[in-house]
Amino acid sequence: MLIPKNYANQMRSRILVKVVESFYKDRFESADEIPIEMRPKDYDSSRCCIYKDRAILKYRMMAAMGFTPQEETNEAKQLKDYGKEALKRQNHAKSCLAVIDIACSACVKSQYMVTDACRGCFARPCVMNCPKQAISIINGRSHINPDLCVSCGKCLEVCPYHAVVKLPVPCEEACPVGAIRKDEHGVEHINEETCISCGKCLQSCPFGAIVERSQLVDVLNLIHNTDKKVVAMLAPAVVGQFPFEINQVVGALKKIGFDDVVEVAAGADVTSKNEAAEFIERMKEGKSFMTTSCCPAYYRAAEVHIPELKPFVSNTKTPMYYAAEMLKKEQPDCVSVFVGPCLAKRSEAEYDPNVDYVLTFEEIGAMFVGAGVEIGDCEQAQFAKVSSAQGRNYPLSGGVAGAVGNLVEGEVEFRPERIDGLSKENIKLLKKYATKGSENNMIEVMCCEGGCIAGPGCIALAKKAARQVETYVAQGVNQKDMK
Amino acid sequence: MEKIQVKICAGTACFVMGAPQIQALEFSTPEDLADKIEVTEVRCMNHCSQGKGYNKGPFVEVNGEVIEEATMEKVITKIRDLIAKEEEEKC
Numbered sequence: 001m002l003i004p005k006n007y008a009n010q011m012r013s014r015i016l017v018k019v020v021e022s023f024y025k026d027r028f029e030s031a032d033e034i035p036i037e038m039r040p041k042d043y044d045s046s047r048c049c050i051y052k053d054r055a056i057l058k059y060r061m062m063a064a065m066g067f068t069p070q071e072e073t074n075e076a077k078q079l080k081d082y083g084k085e086a087l088k089r090q091n092h093a094k095s096c097l098a099v100i101d102i103a104c105s106a107c108v109k110s111q112y113m114v115t116d117a118c119r120g121c122f123a124r125p126c127v128m129n130c131p132k133q134a135i136s137i138i139n140g141r142s143h144i145n146p147d148l149c150v151s152c153g154k155c156l157e158v159c160p161y162h163a164v165v166k167l168p169v170p171c172e173e174a175c176p177v178g179a180i181r182k183d184e185h186g187v188e189h190i191n192e193e194t195c196i197s198c199g200k201c202l203q204s205c206p207f208g209a210i211v212e213r214s215q216l217v218d219v220l221n222l223i224h225n226t227d228k229k230v231v232a233m234l235a236p237a238v239v240g241q242f243p244f245e246i247n248q249v250v251g252a253l254k255k256i257g258f259d260d261v262v263e264v265a266a267g268a269d270v271t272s273k274n275e276a277a278e279f280i281e282r283m284k285e286g287k288s289f290m291t292t293s294c295c296p297a298y299y300r301a302a303e304v305h306i307p308e309l310k311p312f313v314s315n316t317k318t319p320m321y322y323a324a325e326m327l328k329k330e331q332p333d334c335v336s337v338f339v340g341p342c343l344a345k346r347s348e349a350e351y352d353p354n355v356d357y358v359l360t361f362e363e364i365g366a367m368f369v370g371a372g373v374e375i376g377d378c379e380q381a382q383f384a385k386v387s388s389a390q391g392r393n394y395p396l397s398g399g400v401a402g403a404v405g406n407l408v409e410g411e412v413e414f415r416p417e418r419i420d421g422l423s424k425e426n427i428k429l430l431k432k433y434a435t436k437g438s439e440n441n442m443i444e445v446m447c448c449e450g451g452c453i454a455g456p457g458c459i460a461l462a463k464k465a466a467r468q469v470e471t472y473v474a475q476g477v478n479q480k481d482m483k
Numbered sequence: 484m485e486k487i488q489v490k491i492c493a494g495t496a497c498f499v500m501g502a503p504q505i506q507a508l509e510f511s512t513p514e515d516l517a518d519k520i521e522v523t524e525v526r527c528m529n530h531c532s533q534g535k536g537y538n539k540g541p542f543v544e545v546n547g548e549v550i551e552e553a554t555m556e557k558v559i560t561k562i563r564d565l566i567a568k569e570e571e572e573k574c
Contacts, residue, residue, distance in 0.1 A: 007554075010501040017499065017537075243493040243524060252495075365499035369537055375495045376526055461503045463510055 007046070008208030013362055013459070014038075015057070016216060019064040020370025023220050028083025034061065035079075052102070059100045063211035066218065068098035086217040087225070092357060093213050095346030097195060097202060099180075099188050103209035106186030107169045112149060112156055114142045117163035125158035174204035176422045176447075177305050194304055198297035198422065198447045199343035199456030212343055215357045216366070219337055222357075223257035228335050232258040232364075233323050233355075235340030236265040236387070237395035237452040240468030241361045241460045244375045251378035253364070256371050260331070264338070265387030267323025268294075268394045268403070269479055275316040275400075276407035279442065283412040287312070289433065289441045292400045294318040297344035297447035298422055306427060309434040312443075319394060320345060324354035326385075339364055341395070341455030344447070360457025389476030395452035396469055401444035406479060415440040421449030484569065486521040487562055490544040491553075494527025496537035505543060505555055513559065520562055 018038070022031045035057035039050040046053055059069045061079055065086045114126070120140040127135045127142065134148035135155060142163070144155070156164040171180050171188055179195040180188050188209070190201070202210040222230050232253050242249050250261045271294055282290050293299050293314040302309045324336050337357040338345060349355040368375060390403035401416040408414050417440035419426050426445075433443065448454045453469060454462040491497075491505050509522050530542040530549060543553040545561045 006504075010504065013499055013501065242495070243498055362499070365495070369496045369499045373495065374527060459499060459503060461506050461510070464503070464506060 015060045016366035017369045020366050031079040031083050056103045064214045066093050066213050069100045087221050092215040092218045097212045100209050101187050104187045105207045115163050117161050118142050126155040129154045129158050170204045171201040174200040196297045196300040197344040197347045203456050216363045229259045231260040231334045233262050233264050233338045237341045239472040240465030247380035248378050251381040252375040263383040264319050264323040265391035266385040268319035268391035269388050270322035271319045272403040276404045280411050288437045291443040295447050296348035298445040328354045341452045341458045365459050388479035389473045390479045392476050393473045397451040416442040419445040422447040489522045490525045492528045492542045493524045496531050497541035500540040502541040
């Protein structure tokens with residue numbers, strides 16, 4: 001996967017800021033000037049020309065306003081009109097990841113290729129080991145016939161000169177479930193039925209061609225154009241996402257118009273408690289293992305792609321679910337906005353009547369910048385509910401299993417294992433566990449490698465954020481000692 | 484030789500506009516620069532409010548010289564330039 005240090009993801013943040021700014025400036029009246037302002041006449045273009053750059057920027061802005069490129073029926077429709085339509089809609093559009101077809105560079109179909117390093121040797125292990133007889137010698141060098149090649153990679157393994165390379169398609173390589181595929185023109189498409197909304201394709205595309213429908217405008221509209229009470233539910237991964245005290249971030253959220261801010265880590269405490277009880281029950285029933293359920297991308301992957309694993313997945317709900325349930329019990333008329341690192345949470349929220357909107361850290365970051373709020377200047381504000389140390393540790397790989405382990409100690413044997421990142425290999429491993437059993441009895445699965453602090457909606461560097469989460473965990477109280 | 488001071492602005496705007504990507508310097512410093520630079524995260528240096536606007540962010544200061552729309556690449560080039568200059572002066 002692409003390292004988080006690249007121009008494509010920087011552009012995403014910039015676009016979000018521009019959209020927020022345009023909302024405050026004139027409710028999108030002059031939004032069509034933005035692509036031009038960002039790529040003026042004398043600018044070095046990122047692609048073939050500034051005009052294509054501008055066209056792609058328009059699609060990015062549409063996505064930030066909640067429309068996918070596929071929803072464009074009239075090419076002449078202006079951003080101003082998309083903006084107005086976004087402000088009129090009562091419910092946000094269904095979340096989804098989509099490809100900007102003109103931005104997709106249609107990478108060559110994943111294949112193996114023999115490079116000039118081939119010496120046309122006498123041993124010719126590539127020819128001999130190819131199971132499809134796809135390799136022949138042309139002009140004294142090995143050549144792979146693409147029509148016969150099945151991309152098994154044997155030739156790459158056996159070449160003594162390392163002359164064979166694999167040309168990857170980054171998004172297809174990153175997608176753990178094969179939900180993104182090329183059409184006959186080589187352009188990628190996402191299958192909504194099989195997509196688990198993990199966002200790995202979005203993070204990995206070197207052309208930044210993948211976007212997702214944002215709910216940013218919907219939330220801005222609720223805050224500023226209605227008198228509804230809007231409450232932000234902050235996911236535990238928020239600690240470390242902004243280089244300020246967490247209480248200042250709470251203050252900043254209030255300054256941009258959220259009426260209240262609750263900590264989802266308090267919901268995590270309920271998840272730990274229920275999951276621990278469920279674990280004890282399942283182990284006493286003689287089940288071989290149980291997996292966690294709070295990562296929505298993994299939960300959906302198990303449902304759609306690993307059905308044999310389903311009986312082993314915990315039935316306990318996620319921290320978001322419990323936090324939203326508590327919130328709606330106390331304030332039934334409020335609009336709840338979950339704020340987190342995760343794109344799959346948007347899909348989860350669609351099945352949760354208590355969660356009305358989902359934003360990412362990147363999106364609230366854009367709201368701060370667009371509204372001109374400096375977090376460092378904000379008053380410190382407190383969370384309504386205080387969470388335990390274990391609840392705060394959820395966003396780190398190992399955190400969920402750790403929280404459950406803390407509560408089952410002494411009741412049943414606890415042998416945890418972490419699946420840190422839902423890769424194709426780890427899906428195979430989970431399938432094996434489902435059919436052949438596992439040595440360990442508690443399997444924690446996190447789709448993002450490193451945990452939620454490395455989610456696609458994060459701003460901060462995962463390593464740095466992890467340190468801050470650890471500090472915040474250390475300040476918390478053990479859940480066992482809480483009432 | 485005194486260490487080159489690299490100040491990465493961690494004000495809200497610079498942070499959202501990409502400062503964390505430059506903070507990677509703290510974790511993966513090029514080997515030849517490791518003992519020559521000191522990277523610090525600083526509060527808003529007010530470059531954004533002094534006419535330049537946050538659009539020009541993230542801002543990074545290398546020995547007091549301001550880099551606009553900073554990227555890892557730009558910062559490292561600036562550091563290498565400064566080192567080269569100092570070595571020249573020595574000769």
